[in-house]
Amino acid sequence: xxxxxxxxxxxxxxxxxxxxxxxxxxxxxxxxxxxxxxxxxxxxxxxxxxxxxxxxxxxxxxxxxxxxxxxxxxxxxxxxxxxxxxxxxxxxxxxxxxxxxxxxxxxxxxxxxxxxxxxxxxxxxxxxxxxxxxxxxxxxxxxxxxxxxxxxxxxxxxxxxxxxxxxxxxxxxxxxxxxxxxxxxxxxxxxxxxxxxxxxxxxxxxxxxxxxxxxxxxxxxxxxxxxxxxxxxxxxxxxxxxxxxxxxxxxxxxxxxxxxxxxxxxxxxxxxxxxxxxxxxxxxxxxxxx
Amino acid sequence: xxxxxxxxxxxxxxxxxxxxxxxxxxxxxxxxxxxxxxxxxxxxxxxxxxxxxxxxxxxxxxxxxxxxxxxxxxxxxxxxxxxxxxxxxxxxxxxxxxxxxxxxxxxxxxxxxxxxxxxxxxxxxxxxxxxxxxxxxxxxxxxxxxxxxxxxxxxxxxxxxxxxxxxxxxxxxxxxxxxxxxxxxxxxxxxxxxxxxxxxxxxxxxxxxxxxxxxxxxxxxxxxxxxxxxxxxxxxxxxxxxxxxxxxxxxxxxxxxxxxxxxxxxxxxxxxxxxxxxxxxxxxxxxxxx
DNA sequence: GCTATTATCTGACTTAAGTCAGATATATGC
DNA sequence: GCATATATCTGACTTAAGTCAGATAATAGC
Numbered sequence: 001x002x003x004x005x006x007x008x009x010x011x012x013x014x015x016x017x018x019x020x021x022x023x024x025x026x027x028x029x030x031x032x033x034x035x036x037x038x039x040x041x042x043x044x045x046x047x048x049x050x051x052x053x054x055x056x057x058x059x060x061x062x063x064x065x066x067x068x069x070x071x072x073x074x075x076x077x078x079x080x081x082x083x084x085x086x087x088x089x090x091x092x093x094x095x096x097x098x099x100x101x102x103x104x105x106x107x108x109x110x111x112x113x114x115x116x117x118x119x120x121x122x123x124x125x126x127x128x129x130x131x132x133x134x135x136x137x138x139x140x141x142x143x144x145x146x147x148x149x150x151x152x153x154x155x156x157x158x159x160x161x162x163x164x165x166x167x168x169x170x171x172x173x174x175x176x177x178x179x180x181x182x183x184x185x186x187x188x189x190x191x192x193x194x195x196x197x198x199x200x201x202x203x204x205x206x207x208x209x210x211x212x213x214x215x216x217x218x219x220x221x222x223x224x225x226x227x228x229x230x231x232x233x234x235x236x237x238x239x240x241x242x243x244x245x246x247x248x249x250x251x252x253x254x255x256x257x258x259x260x261x262x263x264x265x266x267x268x269x270x271x272x273x274x275x276x277x278x279x280x281x282x283x284x285x286x287x288x289x290x
Numbered sequence: 291x292x293x294x295x296x297x298x299x300x301x302x303x304x305x306x307x308x309x310x311x312x313x314x315x316x317x318x319x320x321x322x323x324x325x326x327x328x329x330x331x332x333x334x335x336x337x338x339x340x341x342x343x344x345x346x347x348x349x350x351x352x353x354x355x356x357x358x359x360x361x362x363x364x365x366x367x368x369x370x371x372x373x374x375x376x377x378x379x380x381x382x383x384x385x386x387x388x389x390x391x392x393x394x395x396x397x398x399x400x401x402x403x404x405x406x407x408x409x410x411x412x413x414x415x416x417x418x419x420x421x422x423x424x425x426x427x428x429x430x431x432x433x434x435x436x437x438x439x440x441x442x443x444x445x446x447x448x449x450x451x452x453x454x455x456x457x458x459x460x461x462x463x464x465x466x467x468x469x470x471x472x473x474x475x476x477x478x479x480x481x482x483x484x485x486x487x488x489x490x491x492x493x494x495x496x497x498x499x500x501x502x503x504x505x506x507x508x509x510x511x512x513x514x515x516x517x518x519x520x521x522x523x524x525x526x527x528x529x530x531x532x533x534x535x536x537x538x539x540x541x542x543x544x545x546x547x548x549x550x551x552x553x554x555x556x557x558x559x560x561x562x563x564x565x566x567x568x569x570x571x572x573x574x575x576x577x578x579x580x
Numbered sequence: 581g582c583t584a585t586t587a588t589c590t591g592a593c594t595t596a597a598g599t600c601a602g603a604t605a606t607a608t609g610c
Numbered sequence: 611g612c613a614t615a616t617a618t619c620t621g622a623c624t625t626a627a628g629t630c631a632g633a634t635a636a637t638a639g640c
Contacts, residue, residue, distance in 0.1 A: 004401075004402075004405055004411065004415055005398050005401045005402055005405070006488060006489065007415050007418060007419060007422070007489065008401035008402075008404055008405060008415070008418065009397055009401050009488070010418075010419075010422050010426075010486070010487040010488050010489045011418035011419070011421060012401070013422075013487045013488070014421065014422040014425040014426045014486075014487050015305055015421065015422075017425075032595080032596055032597085033596080033597090034596075034597070034598095049617080049618080050618090053617095058597095058598090059597090059598060059599065059600090060617075060618065060619080061599075061600080061618090061619075061620075061621090062597070062598060062599085063618085064618060064619050064620080065619090065620090067618095068619090081617095084606080084607070084616090084617085085605080085606055085607080085617095086605065086606045086607065086616060086617040087606095087616090087617060087618080088617080088618070107299055108295050108299070111294075111295045111298035111299050111302070112294075112295055112298075114298055115298060118424050118425070119517060119518050119519070120424065120517045120518065121294065123420065123517070124420070124421065124424045125294055125297050125298070127417040127418075127420035127424070128297060128298065128300075128301035129297060129301075130413065130414070130417035131301060131304065131414065131417050131418065132297070132300045132301045132303075132304040132305075134408050134409070134413075134414045134417070135305065135307075135408070136300075136304045196300070196304075197300040198296060198299070198300050198303075199297065199300045227409055227410045227413070228409045228410065229409070322625080322626055322627085323626080323627090324626075324628095339587080339588080340586095340587065340588090343587095348627095349628060349629065350587075350588065350589080351588090351589075351590075351591090351628085351629075351630080352627070352628060352629085353588085354588060354589050354590080355589090355590090357588095358589090374586095374587085374636080374637070375587095375635080375636055375637085376586060376587040376588070376635070376636045376637065377586090378587080378588070
């Protein structure tokens with residue numbers, strides 16, 4: 001009753017009875033679940049029929065009929081794939097986009113009602129993030145994004161907030177050598193964000209120079225996603241991006257108040273070097289040759 | 291993308307894709323979901339057909355057919371209700387109990403596999419408890435239990451552990467006036483445990499004396515369930531039990547290192563009184579006349 | 581005792597979901 | 611060019627789930 005297995009099963013019971021109600025956004029618009037799921041998959045940007053079929057785990061016959069019913073409703077259009085005439089791609093019509101938005105609104109309303117129903121939404125959300133990350137890191141994608149995008153700015157804001165909490169003397173971005181966004185964009189550099197089920201949960205910046213040297217900056221992983229190997233994945237992705245840009249030497253600075261970071265660098269081929277800048281915050285400096 | 295609603299929706303996506311796999315313990319034994327759910331409801335101790343029908347939200351015709359199919363399989367027996375000959379009650383046969391256990395084993399195995407699949411099981415479990423409580427407190431039941439039961443001992447263990455962490459000088463049960471279990475059992479007293487989806491999440495003891503005076507002891511609420519009004523529900527239940535036992539005066543001692551407890555007592559009709567024992571841990575004393 | 585209500589059961593439906601065996605057209609490897 | 615593989619579609623099924631209108635028997639209110 002009190003062991004880990006019972007606790008998981010209790011979570012299941014609690015969640016299925018609520019999430020059942022939470023996740024019935026596919027209902028309520030007079031359309032069978034299957035058709036609604038296909039419509040939403042297309043609305044989320046999936047267009048390749050075979051990919052949707054695979055994603056939703058549908059039989060090809062069933063899929064075909066669901067597509068016909070959505071076409072008859074005037075919500076989607078299908079056409080042959082540009083590269084392979086056996087395949088088909090589907091897109092939403094204007095009416096389809098309207099219907100997809102209605103489903104989105106329904107989902108949002110249900111999520112809002114759920115939060116309103118429960119006390120302590122902050123603590124609840126933190127726990128939900130934690131679980132979302134634990135279940136989602138394996139599905140998380142690391143993608144290159146503009147350092148000025150909403151997602152990137154969200155990550156950076158969280159990163160600065162955390163430094164302010166962890167450094168004894170606080171942290172003020174203005175006093176640090178804040179990299180120019182242009183240096184973390186192609187062709188000079190890159191900015192990578194880890195996205196799990198739509199939520200940014202980590203980032204890393206590659207700040208290029210004029211030469212074949214670049215600096216790793218702003219490595220951050222959301223508290224809810226720590227210990228799951230995401231930092232290493234981000235660093236690997238950053239190295240890959242550096243190689244693609246023809247960079248041969250990587251450098252980074254960090255602080256001994258962030259021991260988990262130092263540990264990561266030491267175990268992934270970085271070696272400590274002498275101070276190479278006069279930024280007041282870092283006290284540890286690393287280099288890696290690619 | 292980063293607001294509360296998105297976070298809830300992300301949780302949903304993460305959980306439904308995993309819990310879908312987590313919660314398919316009703317499958318895999320060659321029996322349709324409906325029949326498996328009815329069998330499990332009976333296995334969990336529900337016997338009244340109308341109650342099961344209500345619990346599972348089934349049509350009476352459908353329910354009737356599901357019962358017939360389980361009877362034909364030899365897993366259940368039905369008979370008329372002792373008090374009302376229109377109603378029927380169902381019980382598992384020997385084969386039914388075996389089949390129910392097989393479902394339980396499947397559920398346990400899936401929960402175990404789930405934990406094994408994920409890093410940081412401790413943090414994950416803590417978050418799951420938190421969500422389980424947030425979703426489950428409203429469904430939690432407060433029931434009288436033997437203070438030596440597994441559930442009660444679990445609560446008390448957690449309670450002592452917490453005192454040890456929160457008191458500057460630590461906490462040693464042996465030095466405190468540990469109530470005799472017999473004083474917290476009928477007819478002298480009572481011990482109440484709050485159970486949410488099978489997990490004990492709070493407790494309170496009513497320690498009786500020979501007279502019409504009793505003491506409230508061991509009020510504890512699991513960290514994952516705090517801030518949801520459970521302590522007040524436990525106290526109300528304890529008062530109810532005291533009244534039922536003919537008790538007219540309640541007392542309790544607490545410590546100013548537990549400010550949330552003092553706050554609760556002050557706002558629910560208790561008044562501070564002078565020290566009434568020489569226990570080394572408490573420094574605040576309250577009384578309430580019923 | 582009579583009427584209305586309730587719990588269960590049965591038969592006759594509908595709908596959604598899914599399976600399976602081809603048919604058709606296209607792509608790939610040699 | 612030809613055999614093989616692949617993507618989609620169609621028709622003919624099955625199964626599960628659920629709905630609805632009575633039938634039957636028992637209970638409750640008066």
